[in-house]
Amino acid sequence: MNEEQRKSWILSRKRQQAIDVPGLAEDVALGNRLSLGKAITLIESTKPEDRTMAVQLLELLQHRRKEALRIGITGVPGVGKSTFIESFGMYLVALGKRVAVLAVDPSSTKNKGSILGDKTRMNVLAQQEAVFIRPSPSGGTLGGLARSTNESILLCEAAGYDIILVETVGVGQSETMVKQSVDFFLLLMLSGAGDELQGIKRGIMELADLLVITKADGDNERAANIAAASYKNAMHLFPPNDNDWIPTTLVCSALENKGMEAIWQKIESFKNSTTLNGWLAKNRIEQQLFWLERTVQTDLLERFMAFENFSEMQQNAERRIIEGGESAFLVAQKLVNDWMNTYFSTHGKD
Amino acid sequence: MNEEQRKSWILSRKRQQAIDVPGLAEDVALGNRLSLGKAITLIESTKPEDRTMAVQLLELLQHRRKEALRIGITGVPGVGKSTFIESFGMYLVALGKRVAVLAVDPSSTKNKGSILGDKTRMNVLAQQEAVFIRPSPSGGTLGGLARSTNESILLCEAAGYDIILVETVGVGQSETMVKQSVDFFLLLMLSGAGDELQGIKRGIMELADLLVITKADGDNERAANIAAASYKNAMHLFPPNDNDWIPTTLVCSALENKGMEAIWQKIESFKNSTTLNGWLAKNRIEQQLFWLERTVQTDLLERFMAFENFSEMQQNAERRIIEGGESAFLVAQKLVNDWMNTYFSTHGKD
Numbered sequence: 209m210n211e212e213q214r215k216s217w218i219l220s221r222k223r224q225q226a227i228d229v230p231g232l233a234e235d236v237a238l239g240n241r242l243s244l245g246k247a248i249t250l251i252e253s254t255k256p257e258d259r260t261m262a263v264q265l266l267e268l269l270q271h272r273r274k275e276a277l278r279i280g281i282t283g284v285p286g287v288g289k290s291t292f293i294e295s296f297g298m299y300l301v302a303l304g305k306r307v308a309v310l311a312v313d314p315s316s317t318k319n320k321g322s323i324l325g326d327k328t329r330m331n332v333l334a335q336q337e338a339v340f341i342r343p344s345p346s347g348g349t350l351g352g353l354a355r356s357t358n359e360s361i362l363l364c365e366a367a368g369y370d371i372i373l374v375e376t377v378g379v380g381q382s383e384t385m386v387k388q389s390v391d392f393f394l395l396l397m398l399s400g401a402g403d404e405l406q407g408i409k410r411g412i413m414e415l416a417d418l419l420v421i422t423k424a425d426g427d428n429e430r431a432a433n434i435a436a437a438s439y440k441n442a443m444h445l446f447p448p449n450d451n452d453w454i455p456t457t458l459v460c461s462a463l464e465n466k467g468m469e470a471i472w473q474k475i476e477s478f479k480n481s482t483t484l485n486g487w488l489a490k491n492r493i494e495q496q497l498f499w500l501e502r503t504v505q506t507d508l509l510e511r512f513m514a515f516e517n518f519s520e521m522q523q524n525a526e527r528r529i530i531e532g533g534e535s536a537f538l539v540a541q542k543l544v545n546d547w548m549n550t551y552f553s554t555h556g557k558d
Numbered sequence: 559m560n561e562e563q564r565k566s567w568i569l570s571r572k573r574q575q576a577i578d579v580p581g582l583a584e585d586v587a588l589g590n591r592l593s594l595g596k597a598i599t600l601i602e603s604t605k606p607e608d609r610t611m612a613v614q615l616l617e618l619l620q621h622r623r624k625e626a627l628r629i630g631i632t633g634v635p636g637v638g639k640s641t642f643i644e645s646f647g648m649y650l651v652a653l654g655k656r657v658a659v660l661a662v663d664p665s666s667t668k669n670k671g672s673i674l675g676d677k678t679r680m681n682v683l684a685q686q687e688a689v690f691i692r693p694s695p696s697g698g699t700l701g702g703l704a705r706s707t708n709e710s711i712l713l714c715e716a717a718g719y720d721i722i723l724v725e726t727v728g729v730g731q732s733e734t735m736v737k738q739s740v741d742f743f744l745l746l747m748l749s750g751a752g753d754e755l756q757g758i759k760r761g762i763m764e765l766a767d768l769l770v771i772t773k774a775d776g777d778n779e780r781a782a783n784i785a786a787a788s789y790k791n792a793m794h795l796f797p798p799n800d801n802d803w804i805p806t807t808l809v810c811s812a813l814e815n816k817g818m819e820a821i822w823q824k825i826e827s828f829k830n831s832t833t834l835n836g837w838l839a840k841n842r843i844e845q846q847l848f849w850l851e852r853t854v855q856t857d858l859l860e861r862f863m864a865f866e867n868f869s870e871m872q873q874n875a876e877r878r879i880i881e882g883g884e885s886a887f888l889v890a891q892k893l894v895n896d897w898m899n900t901y902f903s904t905h906g907k908d
Contacts, residue, residue: 263891270885359887496879496886503890508858511894529846535620536846537709540853541613544861 229261233268236367239306241340244367251363252345252356256514266359273365275492276308277479280386282376282412283396288422288462290329292396293373295462297333299472300371308364309333311344311375312357312382340369354385355506358499361389387415388498391488392478394471395419399428399435417455418474419443425461432459451487453478515547579611583618586717589656591690594717601713602695602706606864616709623715625842626658627829630736632726632762633746638772638812642746643723644680645812649822650721651688658719659683661694662707662726662736690719704735705856708849711739737765738848741838742828744821745769749778749785767805768824769793775811782809801837803828865897 232250235243250262283289293309300307309330334341342360345353357374364372374390376382387393395416413419419439424432436457443455458474460467482488512518525543528534582600585593600612633639643659650657659680684691692710695703707724714722724740726732737743745766763769769789774782790807799805808824810817832838862868875893878884 263888266885266888270888271883355887359885362885493880497876499886500875500879500890500893503887504862504893505855505859507890507894508862509855511898512854512858525850526847529850530843533621535616535709535712536849537705537853538613538616538620540850540857543850543854544857548861 229264230268233265233366236265236269236363237272239368241367244340244363245342247363248342248356248360251359254510262359266362269363269366273362274368276361276365276369276372277392277475278361278372278374278390279475280374280376280383280390280393280415281396282383282386282393283422284398285377287396287398289375289396291462292420292422292460293375294330294333295460295465296468296471297330297339297373298336299465299468301333301336301338303472305370306338306368307333307336308340308342308367308369308372309375310342310357310360310364310372312353312386313344313377340364340367354382354389355499355502357386358389358495383412383415388495391482391491392417392475394475396422397435397439398422399424399432413443416443417449417453417478418471419455419457420467420471421457421459423461423463424459424467425464429459429461451482451491452485453482512544512547515550517550518547521546579614580618583615583716586615586619586713587622589718591717594690594713595692597713598692598706598710601709604860612709616712619713619716623712624718626711626715626719626722627742627825628711628722628724628740629825630724630726630733630740630743630765631746632733632736632743633772634748635727637746637748639725639746640679641812642770642772642810643725644683645810645815646818646821647680647683647689647723648686649815649818651683651686653822655720656688656718657683657686657721657723658690658692658714658717659723659725660692660707660710660714662703662724662732663694690714690717704732704739705849705852707736708739708845733762733765738845741832741841742767742825744825746772747785747789748772749774749782763793766793767799767803767828768821769805769807770817770821771807771809773811773813774809774817775814779809779811785809801832801841802835803832862894862897865900867900868897871896 232243232247236247247265250258250265253259253262281289281293283292297307297309330341333339345356361372361374372390374386376386383393393415395412395418397419399421419436421432421436421439436459440457443457449455456474458467458470460471479488482491515521521543525539528539529536582593582597586597597615600608600615603609603612631639631643633642647657647659680691683689695706711722711724722740724736726736733743743765745762745768747769749771769786771782771786771789786807786809793805793807806824808817808820810821829838832841865871871893875889878889879886
């Protein structure tokens with residue numbers, strides 16, 4: 209076997225290994241973390257051959273999962289998200305919970321992984337048997353990331369995790385999207401004199417079910433308590449949620465491991481009350497309907513772009529705009545018409 | 559003629575009146591403001607029959623326009639946007655310019671028109687022969703609003719307006735979208751002790767080519783100048799633009815009609831330098847390519863939803879999620895597949 213044959217053999221072996229979808233599904237269901245990682249990579253892929261396998265995988269797993277509690281965690285850079293997640297995650301592990309951590313960070317496309325990309329982050333948590341940590345993928349659009357996160361949650365549930373923490377950066381639009389995949393939204397904030405309401409957007413504060421002031425330790429403890437009080441006031445300015453839950457404020461110190469119990473109690477009480485009043489189940493269904501619409505939208509576009517003459521048609525359309533000064537609206541309409549017609553004539557002959 | 563016949567006759571007359579597209583195009587090109595208003599209504603409509611007419615209208619007008627200077631104006635509620643636009647607009651009219659004002663406010667979907675909906679706003683400006691003011695449409699998505707704004711600009715250009723002011727609310731995502739339709743972006747801000755950087759998002763500040771501190775009159779003038787200086791510093795924190803333009807800060811008083819000349823000079827100097835270095839033309843082409851992609855995306859979705867069995871298929875898909883607990887991703891894929899197949903079989907028989 210020469211070098212080239214060897215490479216091609218390795219490649220085809222890799223491909224064969226990759227397409228054992230039933231085996232992969234089985235391993236995910238058994239809670240194998242490596243397999244779960246592979247499965248998520250498959251879900252995140254936009255290659256057509258991977259998409260087919262992703263569909264197969266989800267079909268095999270969608271009825272084998274038990275629903276986990278899904279918690280969104282956000283906060284601006286510097287608020288201490290990883291330290292918090294490590295501390296809170298360890299608290300949950302001590303309670304006997306299996307915890308999955310997923311990151312959504314569209315900015316990592318540019319910065320090559322600003323959250324969870326660094327392997328040294330959360331290294332104590334990462335070593336736990338009961339914990340699965342998944343960094344943010346380094347490519348793709350916000351919509352794509354958020355959608356694959358929604359499916360990754362399903363995979364983590366199939367792998368038997370009890371609690372899924374979804375981490376976002378708190379500066380972009382990710383939060384609004386992630387809100388559509390989680391049951392509870394936790395916003396981390398820093399204390400500071402006079403700037404309590406800076407840095408975070410009003411829109412993100414509105415999403416929060418619980419606001420936690422971090423780094424409430426040492427000299428900072430008093431400031432944190434003052435900040436908590438002023439945030440509590442600020443949150444009264446927002447309209448009430450449709451789940452009858454009144455968002456509140458707590459303080460914590462990941463450094464001194466303080467406040468984790470109170471946070472978990474709040475989340476449990478949220479879970480109990482929204483289970484009782486039916487909101488939790490209703491909300492999950494509404495979220496899935498949101499993703500149905502979203503996925504249809506992106507799927508249509510992907511099929512359109514996968515069209516064989518696509519790049520030629522696109523270049524032609526662009527030329528009409530650049531050289532002909534035509535309206536984008538008109539050219540777009542023509543582009544879609546052409547696609548529909550060609551699609552029909554190609555498939556109509558079968 | 560009974561009551562029913564009469565109604566149907568009025569309706570059909572209205573329809574007949576509506577479909578004289580060549581006549582409408584002619585009237586728009588002659589600068590008739592009522593016709594321009596009608597034309598924009600047609601562009602904004604999502605009804606299929608209106609879409610056909612909109613295409614026809616744009617085809618008739620797309621090569622008859624002369625390019626106007628397009629200026630985006632934004633600022634949080636309370637900053638004095640309407641007062642500023644009235645004052646700035648009157649300044650432009652005095653220079654002999656014809657000015658069109660378009661509003662983009664996605665929040666008006668809920669609040670039934672929070673900007674430009676109030677007819678008493680800008681009443682001096684609105685009375686000018688050389689001025690066209692268009693309130694934000696009261697329905698539709700942000701994407702839809704922004705796209706129709708892009709086409710409305712084209713119509714205003716066909717009607718011979720020299721300067722088009724596009725007003726947004728400064729709190730949502732509208733600015734990023736509107737940025738794709740304008741040449742120059744003006745951000746209005748208030749002065750205030752200590753809160754100079756509050757209320758507005760970093761992302762919006764990054765879009766600004768010029769920052770104007772409003773209400774620099776009376777006791778407030780000193781504070782406005784201080785604010786201008788601190789904003790100037792803050793803007794140094796942002797990466798430089800690709801057009802070699804260095805964003806700057808000015809103060810104005812719409813009340814005392816101060817600062818309008820300096821603002822207009824800045825905008826003219828921007829226009830001259832970006833015309834010289836070729837950025838202006840290049841940017842407009844890039845913007846149109848952005849809208850090409852956007853329009854394709856929404857167009858695909860609209861066709862999908864216009865499918866005759868759509869509501870039945872959608873209900874079925876929703877049932878699979880709600881009752882069957884299936885994955886949104888899988889159901890969406892099936893929905894699109896079904897649509898593609900049915901579309902093919904329906905059209906394949908012709």
